[in-house]
Amino acid sequence: MIDQGLEYVTRRTIVTGPIEVRFPLRPGDRALVAAGDVLVPGSRIADRLREAHLEEVRGGPVPEESRPGDRWAHVVSDTGPHLRRSHDESSGELLFELGGHWRMATGEHPEQIDTPVGGVVRDVRPGIGIRVRAVGRVIRGVEALGEPSRGVLAINPEPPEGAGPGTRLKAGSLDVGLAGAILVVGSRVDAETLTRARAMGLRGIIVAGLAGKERRDFLASEARQRASLHRLPTFAVLVLDGAVRRPIASPISSVLAAIAGREVAIVMDPPALVFDESEVDLAPPPTDLVRVRAGERVGREGRWAGLAGLRRFADGTFLEAGWIRSDGGVPMAVPLADLERFA
Amino acid sequence: MTSDPRAFLALDLGAATSSVALVARLRHRWRLIGALAMPASIDVDAIVRLLLERTAVGDPELARTLGIARAGSFRSLPRLVAKSARPQRLAAIAASDRAVRPLTEAARRSGWGVTSATPQSADPLTMTSMLLDPGIDAVLLGAGEPPGPDERRALDDIASLVAAVAARRPELTVILAGSMAEELSRFEDYQGQRQGEVLLVPVASAGDPPGSAIGELLDDLRAPRDDARRAISRAAAALADALDRRIEVVDIGFDGGLRATATPGVAGARSRVVASFIADAGLVPREPDDETVDRVLAWSTVAIDRHRLRDRLRELRFSPWSDASGEGARLRLAAARAALAVLMEATMHHESDPAPDLIVASGGAWAVAPGPAIALAIADVVRRPAAVGVAFDHARLLAPLGSIPDGTERRQLIADMADDVLAPLASVVIPGGIRQGRSAGHVTVHAASSSSELELIPGGLELIDLPPGERATAELRFRDTVRLGGRGRRFAVDVAGGLGGLLVDLRDVPLRLPDRPERRRELLEAWQDSLWITRDR
Numbered sequence: 110m111i112d113q114g115l116e117y118v119t120r121r122t123i124v125t126g127p128i129e130v131r132f133p134l135r136p137g138d139r140a141l142v143a144a145g146d147v148l149v150p151g152s153r154i155a156d157r158l159r160e161a162h163l164e165e166v167r168g169g170p171v172p173e174e175s176r177p178g179d180r181w182a183h184v185v186s187d188t189g190p191h192l193r194r195s196h197d198e199s200s201g202e203l204l205f206e207l208g209g210h211w212r213m214a215t216g217e218h219p220e221q222i223d224t225p226v227g228g229v230v231r232d233v234r235p236g237i238g239i240r241v242r243a244v245g246r247v248i249r250g251v252e253a254l255g256e257p258s259r260g261v262l263a264i265n266p267e268p269p270e271g272a273g274p275g276t277r278l279k280a281g282s283l284d285v286g287l288a289g290a291i292l293v294v295g296s297r298v299d300a301e302t303l304t305r306a307r308a309m310g311l312r313g314i315i316v317a318g319l320a321g322k323e324r325r326d327f328l329a330s331e332a333r334q335r336a337s338l339h340r341l342p343t344f345a346v347l348v349l350d351g352a353v354r355r356p357i358a359s360p361i362s363s364v365l366a367a368i369a370g371r372e373v374a375i376v377m378d379p380p381a382l383v384f385d386e387s388e389v390d391l392a393p394p395p396t397d398l399v400r401v402r403a404g405e406r407v408g409r410e411g412r413w414a415g416l417a418g419l420r421r422f423a424d425g426t427f428l429e430a431g432w433i434r435s436d437g438g439v440p441m442a443v444p445l446a447d448l449e450r451f452a
Numbered sequence: 453m454t455s456d457p458r459a460f461l462a463l464d465l466g467a468a469t470s471s472v473a474l475v476a477r478l479r480h481r482w483r484l485i486g487a488l489a490m491p492a493s494i495d496v497d498a499i500v501r502l503l504l505e506r507t508a509v510g511d512p513e514l515a516r517t518l519g520i521a522r523a524g525s526f527r528s529l530p531r532l533v534a535k536s537a538r539p540q541r542l543a544a545i546a547a548s549d550r551a552v553r554p555l556t557e558a559a560r561r562s563g564w565g566v567t568s569a570t571p572q573s574a575d576p577l578t579m580t581s582m583l584l585d586p587g588i589d590a591v592l593l594g595a596g597e598p599p600g601p602d603e604r605r606a607l608d609d610i611a612s613l614v615a616a617v618a619a620r621r622p623e624l625t626v627i628l629a630g631s632m633a634e635e636l637s638r639f640e641d642y643q644g645q646r647q648g649e650v651l652l653v654p655v656a657s658a659g660d661p662p663g664s665a666i667g668e669l670l671d672d673l674r675a676p677r678d679d680a681r682r683a684i685s686r687a688a689a690a691l692a693d694a695l696d697r698r699i700e701v702v703d704i705g706f707d708g709g710l711r712a713t714a715t716p717g718v719a720g721a722r723s724r725v726v727a728s729f730i731a732d733a734g735l736v737p738r739e740p741d742d743e744t745v746d747r748v749l750a751w752s753t754v755a756i757d758r759h760r761l762r763d764r765l766r767e768l769r770f771s772p773w774s775d776a777s778g779e780g781a782r783l784r785l786a787a788a789r790a791a792l793a794v795l796m797e798a799t800m801h802h803e804s805d806p807a808p809d810l811i812v813a814s815g816g817a818w819a820v821a822p823g824p825a826i827a828l829a830i831a832d833v834v835r836r837p838a839a840v841g842v843a844f845d846h847a848r849l850l851a852p853l854g855s856i857p858d859g860t861e862r863r864q865l866i867a868d869m870a871d872d873v874l875a876p877l878a879s880v881v882i883p884g885g886i887r888q889g890r891s892a893g894h895v896t897v898h899a900a901s902s903s904s905e906l907e908l909i910p911g912g913l914e915l916i917d918l919p920p921g922e923r924a925t926a927e928l929r930f931r932d933t934v935r936l937g938g939r940g941r942r943f944a945v946d947v948a949g950g951l952g953g954l955l956v957d958l959r960d961v962p963l964r965l966p967d968r969p970e971r972r973r974e975l976l977e978a979w980q981d982s983l984w985i986t987r988d989r
Contacts, residue, residue: 116498119491136580163577177616204580205616207609214577236584236620251770321762351770352763403767403774423778425984426820429490446491446773 114416114431118399118448123248123360124391130226130243131378132257136236137161137202137214138222139180146230150259150374154230154239156219166211168199178235179203181213202235220340225259225374226383243376245385248361250315250347253380254324255331258345260312262373262384263290264366285309291345291373291382293365296408297354298346300326307334307344313375315365315382317357319348345375347382355408360394360451367391394451399433404447411435413450417442459485459518460530461500462852464680467536468492468706468735468772469816471848472499474507474529475869476518482865484872485514487847489819491773500526534683534851537675539707539731540589543582544568545610547595547603554656555594555629558663560798562670563681563708563729564590571606576613583617583624590648590673591617594629597655611635622646625673629666630655661801671729680851681710684814685727687854687866688714691812693723694867700808701850702795702834704788704817706772709733709795713802726802733795735772735787735817740765747790750965751832753977754779754786776820782980785829788817792833807838807937812874814845824952824983827878832979835961837884837935839926839945842952843874876920878952881928881945884935884961886910893930895956897947900924906956913979914956918949926954952983 134140137158148154168183175181183199201215214236226243233239265282283302288310294302298316300323306314319327327346334341349357357365373384397413405423414432420442422428431448432440459476473487488503504526508515515521520529542564546552549572556568567588569579583591593614595603615638618626625648626639633652651669659665675682684703692699692714703710712727737744745762752761764783767775776784811830818826827842850873856862866873886892892908897916900923906914908930918924928936928943936943947954966972 117490117494117502119493136577136584161577163575176619178620204576205612207612212576214580234620236580237586320759321766322759352766403771404780405778422776424781425822426777426781428776428820429488444774444776446771446776 112397112413112415115397115399115413115450117416117429117445118413118431118450119446120452121358121449123364123394123451125247125249127228127245128243128247128379128381128383129231130224130228130241130257130376130381130383132222132224132239132241133378134234134236134238135161136204137216138236139202139219140233140235140239142230142233142239144230144232147228148224148230148241149227150225150372152224153221154224154241155222157222158214158216159218159220161214161216163204163212164201164215166201166203166213171203171211175203175211177203177205180235181211223257223343225257225343226376227385243383245383246387248349248364248382248384250349250380250382251351252319252348253345253375253377254319254327254348255313255345255375255377256343257374257376258291258312258343259372259374260289260291262293262365262369262371263287264293264369265295283309283311287311291315291375293357293362293369296356297323299323300330303327303346304330307341310342311344312342313345313347315347315349315375317348317350318352318354319346320354321352324352345377347375347380350402353407355402358400358449358451359410360398363394364391396450396452399431399448399450401433401443401447402449404444406441406443406447409435414440459520460532461526462847462849463496463531463533464848464851465496465533465535466492466680466705466816467539469819469848470494470496470499472496472503473847473849473852474503474520475849476514482868484847484849484869485518486510487849489816489848497526500529532852532855534678534680534855536681536705536707537679539565540674541565541567541587542590542592542670543588544592544594545579545583545614546570546593547606547610548572548600551594551596551600551603551656554663555592555666558656558666559592559670560730560732561663561728562667563674563731564670565731571609576609579610579613580617583614584621588624590625590627592627592629592670593632593635594656595631597630599631607632611638615639618646618648618650622648624648626650627653627670627673629653661804674729677857678855680855681705681708681729682727683851683854684710685712685714685725685854686862687850688712688727688812689723689725690854690859690863690866691850691870691873692716692725693863694870695810697809698806699810699812700802700834701812701814701845702792702830703813703815704733704735704791704795705815707731707734709791709815711795711799711802713805713808715805726805728799728802730795730798733791733798735784735791736765736769738769740769744790747793748783748786749969750972751786751789751976753782753973753980755969755973756783772816773820781821784817785821785825788821789829789833791817792829796833803836807836808840810841810843810874812843812845812850813877814848814850818844822984823875823877823950825980827880827950827952827955828980828983831878831880831882831955831957832963835882835963837882837961838937839879839881839943839947841879841948842877842950844877845873846875847873849873876948876950878950878955879918879926879947880955880957881926881936881947882957882961883928883930885932886930886934886958886960887932889931891931892934892958893928893941895929896927897954898925898927908956908958910958911960912958913982914958915952915982916954916956918947918953920949920951922949923947924949924954926956928956955983
């Protein structure tokens with residue numbers, strides 16, 4: 110039974126059960142799985158066209174029963190001379206029929222989409238997406254950038270002494286020994302470090318906050334990288350809390366520390382870290398542990414000490430508040446809406 | 453609510469805020485006993501329990517009378533619930549850019565998030581991708597009746613394209629407007645899979661004002677009848693009848709802004725309400741773009757660079773109730789002003805009617821702001837040369853009361869509770885056409901107990917203390933002819949007191965702010981300081 114006042118503090122679930130992950134598809138992309146298929150991490154689930162374009166279907170009839178979204182491929186007869194054609198240019202996804210002629214989305218240079226999580230395919234909708242019921246447990250974030258990725262979880266290797274989880278990773282702290290890892294970096298990270306991490310073969314970064322400027326610069330770098338012909342392995346950034354600097358919450362840090370060295374995955378939709386380590390014992394945090402998630406004391410943690418009622422805060426704003434006791438000190442009143450508890 | 457309870461709970465469940473009010477019948481009148489608002493992530497029953505506990509502590513005898521003193525009583529109280537509908541997105545498709553514009557406008561005013569495309573602006577592959585996006589809930593495919601010369605060539609193309617998408621997305625609602633209704637046969641159900649509706653609506657320009665016919669249908673489609681915003685519109689009409697005044701409700705919420713203008717009925721006629729819900733006028737959009745950041749920065753009294761402001765706005769979106777004091781409170785008010793400005797710009801058609809007598813601020817954006825600061829924010833943005841009262845739906849009662857299905861019962865309850873529903877913030881007098889100079893004239897305020905006189909300085913804000921509940925007459929004498937309802941130099945205006953008193957606003961109409969950020973901040977701060985009296989200095 111929790112203290113009744115804690116009901117008024119937003120609850121954050123640290124680890125949740127299995128989730129449904131969506132992999133988006135665009136017209137022309139080709140799904141390689143079907144509903145009911147069982148996937149293991151790393152399975153190829155689709156081919157994505159780098160530059161799809163619209164074409165009128167030529168070179169053969171389209172079957173009468175064809176529907177928008179169906180695949181169409183030119184069947185080359187076994188007899189007669191064969192022309193050498195560019196890759197798969199004569200196949201594509203049927204989009205719509207106009208004046209008795211079908212238009213299709215087609216293109217060259219397909220890239221493969223691999224699933225970083227194991228699970229069962231729930232639904233495949235051409236041009237829309239693939240939904241997979243992922244196996245494993247989940248830590249949710251607020252945003253994920255990049256592409257779904259999988260790697261070995263590593264904790265920031267060089268935290269300054271006594272800095273705890275609220276550290277900022279510098280580009281110079283990275284080395285090639287981290288290739289293949291998904292690295293937990295602490296409170297924030299800049300775009301230069303993210304770009305360097307991807308170049309060094311890291312598979313992902315987990316961070317509490319990502320500032321808008323760094324986010325914009327990273328997305329621009331990611332777009333340039335996607336446009337290049339020589340692609341690097343997938344790379345993902347999982348943002349756990351938001352845009353301003355704050356340390357990773359200690360209950361989440363504890364879970365990450367417990368699964369460090371094991372394979373994990375970052376998925377985009379929903380933004381989350383997925384891990385399938387059922388044997389790892391994850392002890393729940395104390396029920397009265399609360400964390401300040403916004404405001405002037407952002408990132409501080411303490412123990413719940415009861416409701417404080419309606420109180421006056423800076424600039425004469427009156428807010429419902431709660432008492433929290435940090436490091437055994439005197440209780441301080443914090444707006445309830447700035448607090449979170451864990452379950 | 454057709455039985456006769458002694459007390460009930462009025463719940464407004466928004467996307468970011470859950471608000472609970474306890475209403476009880478005392479001495480033959482319905483009265484607001486107490487209200488409490490908290491983030492939507494908190495269990496509603498827990499909020500109800502806390503409200504009832506506080507009521508019981510504050511007035512044990514009243515609690516016993518109402519039967520809410522005993523544990524578990526929160527379960528037995530009847531509830532009047534208004535819930536904000538989930539925000540929805542619509543794709544407007546037409547054969548030309550000219551033809552898509554009225555469709556986009558009508559959908560935008562009906563609360564839909566709108567994306568539009570035409571063969572002139574996008575290729576068929578891009579249009580297909582756009583419509584296949586699972587974030588699109590409905591497609592509005594329209595054409596003129598008869599189609600214009602710029603539309604005819606592409607009608608078949610877009611009908612084929614949208615029909616193909618509809619076959620792939622049976623859950624998609626398809627709305628055919630104008631002569632596109634002739635293409636209905638293309639959207640016939642395939643193998644009984646279609647879950648979304650296929651609807652026929654009039655041409656985009658139909659109705660008075662133009663676009664209102666399609667707008668009403670789109671509004672019906674967007675949200676159920678008990679949607680909080682639709683309920684607020686009905687409540688505004690009932691309030692206009694109850695007070696016999698023109699009412700304008702401006703509601704800024706998490707997922708959009710509502711402007712509802714209600715005129716009381718005369719000679720037995722029913723009141724008339726024009727309502728527009730604008731999805732882009734939410735407190736902070738999902739992804740604040742440069743335009744949003746600039747808009748908020750223009751109203752900010754906090755010295756902050758664009759990158760940091762964008763981060764703060766994104767945090768506000770992630771967690772709309774957090775960081776609500778100090779600098780956070782001032783940024784929140786800047787964001788609310790920016791959202792209100794978007795709402796005003798998108799609903800200019802409301803201004804064909806005379807200015808309202810009373811503006812009611814509503815919605816989560818104002819939930820934790822001091823009352824006088826809300827009045828100033830309204831005066832900053834809603835600038836029409838007139839004398840208006842400004843009030844606040846402090847207990848968020850408008851939506852639940854507006855959700856009462858029976859119109860008569862709704863009007864009776866709102867008439868009974870009008871004084872409790874609205875917290876008077878200020879009376880604002882905004883003369884238009886003030887010329888620069890040393891003095892624009894004088895105002896004399898005749899209140900019950902005393903009179904006071906002030907010189908009117910162009911470009912300034914004159915504050916006259918007039919407490920809530922007090923009524924007075926403001927006699928304004930200008931040196932030159934100004935606009936205040938009509939044109940003239942001498943006006944006598946009846947004003948009512950409020951938390952911010954009487955505000956004679958001699959600033960420009962519309963408000964012009966200095967381009968230099970420091971000077972603009974100083975000016976905004978000076979105006980804000982005069983009304984936000986509880987601010988730390």
